[in-house]
Amino acid sequence: MKHFLHFNSDISEIDFPKKFTFPFYYDAHPLAVLAAEEIHQYLQNQTDFKHNFGIHTNSDELPVGKMFGVLVVKNKNDEVGYLAAFSGKLADKSLPEKFVPPVFNMRTEGSFYIKGEAEIDAINEELSILKKDKNYLKIKKANKKLHQEIADDLENQRKKMKLSKKNRKLRKKNATSLLNELEFKKLTEKLTQESYNDQFFYKELVEYYQTKVVKSNNELAFFEDRISFLKIERKEKSNFLQQTLFSKYAFLNQQKKLKSLLTIFDDPLIKPPAGSGECAAPKLLNYAFANDLKPICMAEFWWGISPNSAIRKHKNFYPACQSRCKPILNHMLKGIEMDSNLLLENLSEDKKLDIIFEDDILIVVNKPAEFLSVPGKTIQDSVYSRIKEKYPLATGPLIVHRLDMSTSGILLLTKTKEANKVLQSQFINRTVKKRYVALLNGDLAEKSGNIQLPIRVDLDDRPKQLVDFVHGKNAETNWEIINKENGKTRVYFYPITGRTHQLRVHAAHKNGLNTPILGDDLYGKKANRLHLHAQFIEFLHPTTHKKMSFTVDADF
Structure with a gap:
């Protein structure tokens, strides 16, 4: 069993835990600490894979820290060793033998996932070309300018009509005491006609501009309809790929009962979070149960630079995450006696x-x-x-x-x-x-x-x-x-x-x-x-x- 790792140090003097680690709040057991330290040594000196963890500054690749996990186990021969795993994937997408394999390897040659990724990449490439097209950018800029000019001109015209209306009202008021009844009637008819003329001109102006806008929008729609179509197609392919992927991820527990992500996250309103099943803890336990190894204790630690948002410290131990891991581990650890939840x-x-x-x-x-x-x-x-x-x-x-x-x-x-x-x-x-x-x-x-x-x-x-x-x-x-x-x-x-x-x-x-x-x-x-x-x-x-x-x- 190539992923079963023997301790380099003597562990005969270390007392074994009576219960398994409660994964969401724990003090790392000495056996897990020792296993983690051995993985630290390996990571510092390994040449099996390439990944910039941000510890050394001599790499041009983007630095990305990563969560690792160790699971101390006992095999059928009562030998005690440990398993190791990493969350997600490494920069070179390799699967070093030091670590247990993923629950489902989505990147096997010719897999549905690689084909799906290639299709989505092709859509992204076409979208990128369309969005950078010189004619599209020129038409888009002209369309925006036209809409602004029309809005400004119509607003200006409305202000003129408002002033004209105010002027007509004043003229009519002043004429009340200056003109006789016939003259006042003629003035009123004239003012009414002026109002109609203003309204007619504004209506004609709007119709003229609408014609220009339709022409400009049609030119722009040639590009934007295609962009919109590609975005919808990308979303549909991505959702289908994600759902198919979720159905492939299935996890064992100690009783050898298998459950997929879609079964574990059984609420139709709650989709499994992205990356579910790719964390270290589910990988470790799934491999242990598949190979009849008895879990003794577990710990996860961060290796490398901290992310920009969350806080992670190099070599510090961390509990399993709540959103992705908790539902999965609740199934996988069913029937296993664990340490009490100190948070309660x-x-x-x-x-x-x-x-x-x-x-x-x-x-x-x-x-x-x-x-x-x-x-x-x-x-x-x-x-x-x-x-x-x-x-x-x-x-x-x-x-x-x-x-x-x-x-x-x-x-x-x-x-x-x-x-x-x-x-x-x-x-x-x-x-x-x-x-x-x-x-x-x-x-x-x-x-x-x-x-x-x-x-x-x-x-x-x-x-x-x-x-x-x-x-x-x-x-x-x-x-x-x-x-x-x-x-x-x-x-x-x-x-x-x-x-x-x-x-x-x-x-x-x-x-x-x-x-x-x-x-x-x-x-x-x-x-x-x-x-x-x-x-x-x-x-x-x-x-x-x-x-x-x-x-x-x-x-x-």
Whole structure:
């Protein structure tokens, strides 16, 4: 079995896990870590394939990082080894023997997929030629100019008609006291005829221009109808190719039950996301089940440069993605005893919620880390629920703003709807001053700065956020270094905006500080906690309008 890899190191002293890895939130088991490190060594020195991961700068090819996975397994002879896989495809489209094959190889010679791709490529080529055609560009420019000239001329004509109408009305008004009845009647008939003449001229002008427009549009339609037809044909071929591809992807589970993507994603309104089945985890498990290998533990790691939008750090471990992998893995791991889902554990149950200020309408609390601001889907314990229980007669939303579950620090609440509205308006108008303290997992070169990276939710992997300059919401953060300690940097964050995960993303993203907050399990590496704390806040009291400020130091 050429894809069954033996450990180069002695593993006899490593205790095996009692349960399989929960793939969506885990600490990599020592066996998986060791397997990953061996793949690291291979990737650093291999000559089996060509792919620019962005680690070295001596390549002209576009740098693209990639997710890899390792699955520790036991074969029928009770030998323990591991499998390795990569997500998607490599730049040279090769399938090195070091890695398990794809669930379905769409790129075998003469396959329907390659033929379909060739047809779509031919359409794209024709579209490209048409869109660059000199006659098309000339006609398109002339058509646009003609429409603008006509619109301008008709608008000008309407303004003239409006002035003429105003002038006729004034002439008629002035003539009332100057002309006799017969003269006034003749003037009225003349003014009426002038109005008809204006309307007739405008109608004739519109018809004249319509003739010119039809001629110009017909010339343009010769090209645009063909372009439109090709786009529809491309979409139809692409959809057919995608649906056929989905039907070819079928996944085994431990019971040898096979399910295709179309069966797994059985909601007709939800198509399988692009790339489904091409991630490392499904490849690894499918190969293991097909070859009677028992899964022991699994981990996935990033290798190479981070993408422009999502945050990925070289060699860091990451959970399986939610949109593409979760439905597939739910089928593949059926019947396998796994580690518990730590995301469902209520970590706040034994934690105390300290009230640091209270009056008739306002409450200020110090929220512990791993404590929800509002109830979640599975965990009800939260700042909101505890305050609601303590003050059952309080009205309004109570919560004025939120902190991430993993972030500790100062949180404002109100006892009345009116006070809540006043405080929320201060947040919206950005008159509230906030300061966070964070410990970053690395050494910063600059002393201070400003970060402006727009953010939106990662629709494929909630609750993570992406940097997106097209669809993202404006997000801005000022920062400054407090001190450096043992290879880590303590900083102040001053958020100008208040987006979800803003400080975490701005710290970790390669175009931000490129240094994750210590303990950030979404954008960096797990630790005992997320080292981010809302330390200071300043605002105006909702009723007295006096300036109020509170400071609570972090416990890290």
